[in-house]
Each structure stands twice: as structure tokens, then as C-alpha cells.
Amino acid sequence: MMAALPNSPFRPGFGSSPPVLAGRADLIADFADGLTDGPGSSARVSFYTGSRGVGKTVLLNALENSAREQGWVIVAETCTPGLVSRLVENRLPTLYEGIADSPPRRRTTGVSTAAVGGVTWKNTPESVRDLRAWVDAITDALAERDSGLLLTIDEIHPRHMSELVEVASVVQHAIREERQVAFAGAALSSSREGILKGDSTTFLRRADWRELGRIPDAEAARAIREPIEGAHRQVTDAAVAAALDAAQGYAFLVQLLGDLMWKNRPTEALITAEDVIEVVPKASRRMGATILGPDLEGLSQIDRTYLLAMALEKVPRSTGRIASRMGVDPGFANVYRQRLIGAGVIRANGYGNVEFVTPGMDQYILERTDITELPLPLPPSADPPSPPTTATSGE
Numbered sequence: 001m002m003a004a005l006p007n008s009p010f011r012p013g014f015g016s017s018p019p020v021l022a023g024r025a026d027l028i029a030d031f032a033d034g035l036t037d038g039p040g041s042s043a044r045v046s047f048y049t050g051s052r053g054v055g056k057t058v059l060l061n062a063l064e065n066s067a068r069e070q071g072w073v074i075v076a077e078t079c080t081p082g083l084v085s086r087l088v089e090n091r092l093p094t095l096y097e098g099i100a101d102s103p104p105r106r107r108t109t110g111v112s113t114a115a116v117g118g119v120t121w122k123n124t125p126e127s128v129r130d131l132r133a134w135v136d137a138i139t140d141a142l143a144e145r146d147s148g149l150l151l152t153i154d155e156i157h158p159r160h161m162s163e164l165v166e167v168a169s170v171v172q173h174a175i176r177e178e179r180q181v182a183f184a185g186a187a188l189s190s191s192r193e194g195i196l197k198g199d200s201t202t203f204l205r206r207a208d209w210r211e212l213g214r215i216p217d218a219e220a221a222r223a224i225r226e227p228i229e230g231a232h233r234q235v236t237d238a239a240v241a242a243a244l245d246a247a248q249g250y251a252f253l254v255q256l257l258g259d260l261m262w263k264n265r266p267t268e269a270l271i272t273a274e275d276v277i278e279v280v281p282k283a284s285r286r287m288g289a290t291i292l293g294p295d296l297e298g299l300s301q302i303d304r305t306y307l308l309a310m311a312l313e314k315v316p317r318s319t320g321r322i323a324s325r326m327g328v329d330p331g332f333a334n335v336y337r338q339r340l341i342g343a344g345v346i347r348a349n350g351y352g353n354v355e356f357v358t359p360g361m362d363q364y365i366l367e368r369t370d371i372t373e374l375p376l377p378l379p380p381s382a383d384p385p386s387p388p389t390t391a392t393s394g395e
């Protein structure tokens with residue numbers, strides 16, 4: 001009988017924590033310091049943005065773990081409809097019961113909200129009063145135990161801001177009262193502007209905003225090598241180098257390539273560069289379906305034409321040459337450049353140049369016939385631009 005093949009140690013799925021969390025030690029330490037420093041610390045309200053697959057959800061999980069190690073209690077939620085009622089009716093009461101020796105005096109849906117200043121809160125929606133009452137009750141109970149409450153909210157989207165703003169107002173208030181509360185949120189980079197616009201409380205404006213970037217090569221190498229060796233196989237330096245080259249520090253690709261190279265010749269003890277070369281096309285297809293395709297959803301024809309003209313340019317990609325390839329004047333092209341930067345698809349890279357945010361996007365665009373069939377140069381009567389609507393699924 002053949003021995004069972006060892007399972008892949010990699011975690012190429014959204015929201016699954018990787019075996020080696022690479023390149024985020026500073027962010028985690030900054031947040032942990034905020035918890036130690038006390039209610040005045042700006043790191044206690046942190047907000048992480050980045051493209052799909054950059055590692056936002058995994059980072060929130062790591063922050064939760066590090067807070068837990070400091071003795072904090074955690075409520076992890078997603079910014080989807082029903083957020084406030086989930087918190088008020090389920091998550092916070094359950095948490096409270098776990099903390100307090102005796103349950104709070106309860107009305108139908110919450111703790112005694114009258115006790116927390118009925119006068120000031122007269123015009124506040126009941127859900128917010130309940131939310132605040134629970135946060136007060138929990139932080140009171142935690143204060144006696146030298147602990148605090150961390151609330152994490154993933155996938156914050158401008159479309160679902162109203163409930164987030166309710167949560168934000170309660171957290172902001174609790175911080176003003178010097179309660180032990182911290183907040184960490186995550187959103188796509190393209191959502192940042194819309195989120196700030198929808199936030200009536202200044203809470204998010206004052207938050208510590210961090211953009212998640214690519215993982216440095218030395219760290220990404222560790223994220224590939226250590227899980228393989230930990231699972232009792234070996235990997236050549238050339239294989240690691242080839243994987244780094246293909247992953248370009250992009251967290252999702254690090255896991256995906258690790259997983260595919262592991263599975264390519266599962267009975268061999270040694271993973272080689274050849275394994276990497278063989279699995280790269282599969283990794284690209286998976287990237288296209290799960291990340292690059294959704295990134296392009298909701299972009300207009302002219303946005304896509306800009307991206308095609310850009311993909312056709314040699315690196316570094318000059319905005320001037322992109323405009324002339326499109327057959328439009330630089331001012332017109334610049335409107336689309338700005339839109340695409342706002343949508344998180346491209347970014348400025350030095351003076352007068354742009355680059356794609358997600359590795360492989362140029363190849364993906366060049367290979368997609370539905371994109372490359374667009375007319376170049378543009379017809380003269382191109383419609384004036386309107387704000388882009390980026391993909392709404394998920395985040």
C-alpha cells in the first residue's frame with residue numbers, strides 16, 4: 001500500500017490564515033502597542049486597505065490573535081446588512097454573558113438602556129442606544145479584569161455605511177469615555193474615498209489608515225520555504241526564486257503557488273524550479289477567475305481601453321505614451337488615469353508613469369479577447385466620464 005501523501009501546508013483560500021504570516025509584523029506590533037498604550041492611542045482605531053487577495057482578512061485575524069494574547073476579548077464581524085442587530089441581539093449579549101458573573105438587568109433586547117443617560121440619547125435610534133449600552137456593560141465588566149474589547153469589521157463598503165456609522169459613533173463615544181475599546185476595519189483601497197464620504201462622525205477620518213502592500217521578497221521566501229520544510233519536504237533555492245518572481249509579493253499568489261508547487265509532484269521529496277514553471281499557468285488562470293476578473297467588473301469601456309493601452313506599453317508605462325496610443329489628448333487620458341487609481345486597479349509609479357496594482361493584470365488584459373477587441377484609438381465622441389462603480393460582490 002502506498003503511504004498517504006502529506007497534505008499541502010499552504011492555505012490558498014480567501015480568509016484562511018497562512019502557515020507563515022509574512023511581512024506584517026510591523027502592522028501587528030503597531031496595533032498591539034496601541035492596546036498597551038491606552039485609550040488615547042491613535043492605533044486603537046485602525047483601518048486596513050488593499051486589493052483583493054492582499055491579505056486584509058488574514059491580517060484582521062492576526063490582530064485578533066495578538067489582542068487575545070493581551071487578554072482582550074474580540075468581536076469579529078463583517079460589514080453586511082444586519083450588522084447592528086447581529087451585534088445587539090447576539091454577539092454582544094453572548095460575549096457579556098461569557099464575561100460577567102451575573103447577567104445584566106435586561107430589557108427585551110438589551111441591557112438597561114435607560115441607565116446610560118436617556119436624556120442625551122433621546123433622539124438616538126434604539127439600536128444605537130442598545131449598542132452603546134452593551135458596549136458600556138461589557139467594557140465596565142472588562143475594566144475590572146484589566147481587559148478590553150476589540151471589534152473588527154471586515155469588508156467595509158461604501159454601500160453599507162449606515163450601520164457602520166452607528167457602530168463607529170458608539171466606539172468613538174466609548175473611546176472618549178476612556179473605555180478600553182479598539183477597532184480594526186478592512187476595505188478595498190477603492191472604497192476608502194466612499195467610506196470617508198459616508199462617515200458623518202469623523203471617526204474613520206481620524207483612524208490610523210494603512211495600505212497593505214506587497215510582501216518583501218525575503219519574507220515571501222520564508223512564507224514558501226518554511227511550510228514546505230516544516231512538512232518534511234525540501235525546496236531548491238531556484239524553485240523559491242521562481243515562485244517569488246511569479247508571486248511578486250502578492251499574498252494570495254504566495255499561497256497559491258506554494259500549494260500548486262507542493263501538489264505538482266507530490267511523491268518527490270524535492271520541489272524544483274521545474275515544478276514552479278509547470279504550475280504558473282494554472283496559478284494565472286486561478287488569479288484571473290478569482291481576482292483579476294472581479295477587479296475589472298464595473299469598469300467602463302474607456303477605462304478598459306486605458307488599461308489595454310497601458311498593458312501594451314513597456315515598463316515603466318508612461319501616461320503620455322498611453323494617451324497617444326489611445327489617440328486622445330493627455331488631459332482626457334488623465335481623467336481615466338485618476339478613475340482607475342481611485343478604483344484601485346492602477347497606481348502612480350514615479351513621475352508620469354503608472355503601474356498595475358495586481359501582478360499579472362497586464363497579461364490578463366492582453367489575453368482577454370472581450371477586452372482587446374475594443375477599438376483603438378478611441379472614437380472621437382467618447383462619452384464624458386462618470387464615477388466608476390467597482391465590483392460589489394464580497395467587499
Ligand SMILES: Nc1ncnc2c1ncn2[C@@H]1O[C@H](COP(=O)(O)OP(=O)(O)O)[C@@H](O)[C@H]1O
Nearest residue numbers: 013014015018022053054055056057058251252
Ligand atoms: N501575510 C501573509 N503571508 C502569507 N500569505 C498570506 C498573507 N496574508 C494573506 N495571505 C494569503 O493570501 C490569501 C488572501 O488573504 P485574505 O486575507 O483573504 O485577502 P483579502 O482579505 O485581502 O482579500 C490567503 O490565501 C492567505 O492565506
Ligand SMILES: [Mg+2]
Nearest residue numbers: 014015056057
Ligand atoms: Mg477579505
